[in-house]
Amino acid sequence: MSLGAAPAPGVLEERYARLPAHQREKLNRIADTRRRLDAAARGAYEALREAQDDLRRARAALREAEEHTTRRTGGTLSLRQPDGRVMEFPARPWPPPELAQRVQRLEADVARLHAEHAAASAPAGVTTRLYERLLEHLGLRDLA
Numbered sequence: 001m002s003l004g005a006a007p008a009p010g011v012l013e014e015r016y017a018r019l020p021a022h023q024r025e026k027l028n029r030i031a032d033t034r035r036r037l038d039a040a041a042r043g044a045y046e047a048l049r050e051a052q053d054d055l056r057r058a059r060a061a062l063r064e065a066e067e068h069t070t071r072r073t074g075g076t077l078s079l080r081q082p083d084g085r086v087m088e089f090p091a092r093p094w095p096p097p098e099l100a101q102r103v104q105r106l107e108a109d110v111a112r113l114h115a116e117h118a119a120a121s122a123p124a125g126v127t128t129r130l131y132e133r134l135l136e137h138l139g140l141r142d143l144a
Contacts (some may be wrong), residue, residue: 041117048113055106062099 016024079087 044113044117044119048110048117051106051109051113055103055110058099058103058106062103065099 016027019027079089081087
């Protein structure tokens, strides 16, 4: 992007209007692609944030469950209740398989969404550079 003064109002529109039709079409296609890629990157980022929030909540639930575990001996599990009482339950594997599996699934989702976000963001940067080079070539650098 240029750091100079902005062109007078209407100058860019006039230069754009003087471009041959095929160059205007190409410029419009690049701008449309840039907008679509930006929207895809924003969507991937939002999905990533939601998955990270889900993962944070699942990890907090796992930590909370671990905090309430006092001891496991033989075939029983002693859990301390918020009011201080201790309750005995038949022992199960720890952490509970369903909670551990949920955390693993969420971690995999977050990793996948990170990759999708990176993939959606990378082409937008490439398209932006191509768009800026084309504008510079056409003498419309101030549009970038």
